[in-house]
Amino acid sequence: MDSQHWQSEGPNTGNTVIKATGGGAHKYADLFKERLGISIEKEDEMDCLVAGANFLLKAIRHEAFTHMEGQKGFVQIDQNDLFPYLLVNIGSGVSIIKVDGDGQFERVSGTNVGGGTYWGLGRLLTKCKSFDELLELSQRGDNRTIDMLVGDIYGGMDYSKIGLSASTIASSFGKAISENKELEDYRPEDISLSLLRMISYNIGQISYLNALRFGLKRIFFGGFFIRGHAYTMDTISFAVQFWSKGQAQAMFLRHEGFLGALGAFMSYEKHGLDDLMVHQLVERFPMGAPYIGGNVRGPPLGDLNEKISWMEKFVMKGTEITAPVPMSPPGTTGLGGFEVPSSKGDALRPDASNLNVGVLHLVPSLEVFPLLADPKTYEPNTIDLSDHGELEYWFTVLSEHMPGLVDRAVASEGGTDDAKRRGDAFARAFSAHLTRLMEEPAAYGKLGLANLLELREECLREFHFLDAYRSIKQRENEASLAVLPDLLLELDSMDEETRLLTLIEGVLAANIFDWGSRACVDLYHKGTIIEIYRMSRNKMQRPWRVDDFDIFKERMLGSAEKKPHSYKRALLFVDNSGADIVLGMLPLARELLRRGTEVVLVANSLPALNDVTALELPDIVAEAAKHCDILRGAAEAGCLLVDAMINIQDSPRESSLSVPLMVVENGCGSPCIDLRQVSSELAAAAKDADLIILEGMGRALHTNFNAKFKCDALKLAMVKNQRLAAKLINGNLYDCVCRFEAAN
Amino acid sequence: MEGNGIQVAKLEEKKLKQYEDEVSHLALDIGGSLIKVVYFSSSSCCSSDDEQHGFLKDGIDASSGNLNYRVLTGRLHFLKFETSKISECIKFLSSKRLQHYGHQDGEAPASEKRIVKATGGGAFKFADLFKEKLGIVLDKVDEMRSLVAGANFLLKAVQHEAFTYMDGQKEYVQIDHRDLYPYLLVNIGSGVSMIKVDGDNEFQRISGTSVGGGTFGGLGKLLTKCKSFDELLELSRQGNNRVIDMLVGDIYGGMDYSKIGLSSTAIASSFGKAISENKELEDYRAEDIARSLLRMISNNIGQIAYLNALRFGLKRIFFGGFFIRGHAYTMDTISVAVNFWSKGEAKALFLHHEGFLGALGAFLSYEKNAFTDFTHQFMEQHSSKSESSCSTGNGFESLTCDDVKDSGFIECRVQVRN
Known part of the structure; x- marks a missing residue:
């Protein structure tokens, strides 16, 4: 529904129109009109189902997954090979729809034995008060007490000749007929399980038979019956596998x-918002998202205070929430700020299952990074958090970080009472997400460390902590810029080979300044930036844990056999503010510029920890350029110095001679980077690039450590996490990675 | 022989x-x-x-x-x-x-x-x-x-063994012995077996469902306290399934969902009304429950049987087994299901000695x-x-x-x- 209308004063001029579908759109049209003054515009149910499914499958990564024996497996659907498929929507009844394309579909079958049957019969048989309670019961049930199994008929034997094992259900509820038992003598748990199996198997079977009939490879199951309920998905998967003899697999939709x-x-968009659809949607995790009630979304909360108090209400266990949905004002969350809300079922329970759905952010310009060697197989996350031990570790790390982060965030907003309240709310919200993820790691799709870290940043923004590290970043930038001229002098006095090594050492050493690392935060309390930098650089003992420096050196400077390679354009994915960018990456950029390579500094679009952002970079470059002709010329050539450099107007202009230094935003607001979703600006800048330098743990280790590129790539990072060091490079805290990979 | x-x-x-x-x-x-x-x-x-x-x-x-x-x-x-x-x-x-x-x-x-x-x-x-x-x-x-041998024998040896049943009308079908195969045999016992029969001793169990006579009897007994299968069947004769089943019309405010060919009286969700109404099991008539149950199961069997017949291009579907027992309403429902899903292309056939x-x-x-x-x-x-x-x-x-x-x-x- 269109939230704009909710803000209009009072109910109402009568021209508020909401889109609705389902039989009730017809049935309750008058009621809506009368009570709310809202006109229901009825959209055809099947149209909506298909439009919804097509949209989700195309726009959202990891929307589809398989579910066997409690294990989720995400399936990446190739947009160009989506059709035809079978869509099975399990509501009260079941609709089976063959989808051939956008707007092209046919309801080929269905069954009246669906969610309504489960709930209706289940209610009569067990006296359960809610659908969820009934589902819950089934998890503790044993259907053998009620179902007649093949083994019951065959005296414990299989009927192997036709492939029926002794445990196959021969007749659902078949045992109840002959036993001298009343309804009361059966456990509600067992009844619920028998019923669930009966209905799930039946739906699976009928769906498979229909898929077979039309030669469809894929069957997607959706609808409220499934509700992310593992057992339901398992039984349907089993049925499809059983009847297809393993030829077909049931798939599910996360936003079923x-x-x-x-x-x-989506039908709003038919009326003038068509082009929004070409863009990619990115799912984000703001706190408000999970609590959207029903199919109709309430008014956005204009005032953050409301949102926080609402949050507080929410976190009280057992509270039924019918309150309006918290929504940030446009522009404050995500990149595009345009939110396509998804909604949640009508029963709002403050338990884990409510946190299933994020808010979809329509990001108008995210693209796949064009230099990925194989975008199809690219997996950003190096560490798979589906390993529970790993998840637990990161859960602990993030939890431990939290108090410090909250303090810092509150301080960044002036430490007011309001900021404190927001800080508390953030802590609770983020904890709730973490708890949810611990219970079900795949709750928001396939979970990688990048997602987890991004979740934290999203959460901060959700509570209007726009840049918790603002003051720290500023202070460190200033301190680093002050010592930069000395460093540049020192570098310029070296021969080429020593200089290159010192530069790389410098990048690695400066990468120690990372507020995302606990070990590093401890260091901060012990010394000044330049001290730490120098100490760190002096400790750089080669060979590093991963040390491809000699290969890189040969590539850059040449050797007896090889001529030096001259790069045309280098993309430098930068990490932290302060020493990291100023004393590490800028001097390296300067060296490349000096060698005639265009340099593009790629930085975050939105703040994340103390990472430098694309917005902050021009000022830093401008400041650095005051002391360096190379940087100045390049920055001018790259149009970075339009306003900042008025005072050097009279200096000799070398811009025509210099290769440019540019800054682009990467399209993300996380310490990691998923190269399937980068800004179109970066994608464009990547066109002529033949060297990629990824710097820092987030971008070079946590993500992209294994990424392969079409051009040469250098991955530089200091490992500031013992576990990661041990896991990834079999090394220790403060070990360094200098990985060079020639073009594929 | x-x-x-x-x-x-x-x-x-x-x-x-x-x-x-x-x-x-x-x-x-x-x-x-x-x-x-x-x-x-x-x-x-x-x-x-x-x-x-x-x-x-x-x-x-x-x-x-x-x-x-x-x-x-x-x-x-x-x-x-x-x-x-x-x-x-x-x-x-x-x-x-x-x-x-x-x-x-x-x-x-x-x-x-x-x-x-x-x-x-x-x-x-x-x-x-x-x-x-x-x-x-x-x-x-x-x-x-055994099932196949029995069915083949009856269809060949006994005249007036097979019949259709629609709207209460029984109509005998004379089966040409030479044109009997292939056919689909659906035996509805406690569970349901679906067998493709290609000849005297050539057959394959291609499908089945656990929702069969045992389900009717078992669920029926739990829901109505009926003591026997026959009593349950008898009850269903006097029942009205609209009380419990959610019909298309219930959802669409009495209208058909004609675009996809669902009439307002089609069952959208068996037992679906038991969800929303503030009624307990005791508040429903046993007759209505039996009727809903019978329709649910018959309809489902008819549908799965038709889908399997379609899959192998079988013209004839014979339904046998104790669930049917010549019970008019059961046969009617199965016939309607086959007729509905096949858009009139296929017909359910029944056997006297099912x-x-x-x-x-x-x-x-x-x-x-x-x-x-x-x-x-x-x-x-x-x-x-x-x-x-x-x-x-x-x-x-x-x-x-x-x-x-x-x-x-x-x-x-x-x-x-x-």
């Missing part, structure tokens, strides 16, 4: 249950 | 004398819920030759080596017991002097096995019980094979195993009234319908090779 509503929402 | 040079004899219309209560061949189908029994009793005075004794004695003459044939007239009996009351079945069998059966003559050594063909899961499960109580060794015949396919198939397997020299051919069906209620004496019900359902017999002539 909202297909219809989403489709109805 | 051809190799045996059997000739087809004709049943002569004549007054049948009183049968001697002598059971000759007997076969069992012991399913999850029911035991189906088929046996032949000959009328000792009705054979077309001069023999005055039962064929078992006549069998002795076979030692001459001359193949000669005699035609015996008798009855092929069909009856059933509940599997949970297997003792009744055993009591009945012992009362039928089965001990005589299976001997070439009365002087066979006591240790000689008495073998009875049996199929269904219970043939395995209860083998020891039969051995112990009756001294009978159950010779296990594959369940699917409940006894397995037992009959097991019965027929005797000839193949040369257990005796006995071969038989059923020529024609005569009266099949169910007045013979199988006399188990303790509450075993006979149905009120005219057709053969739970029990009854076919009068027939068998040709015996000496």
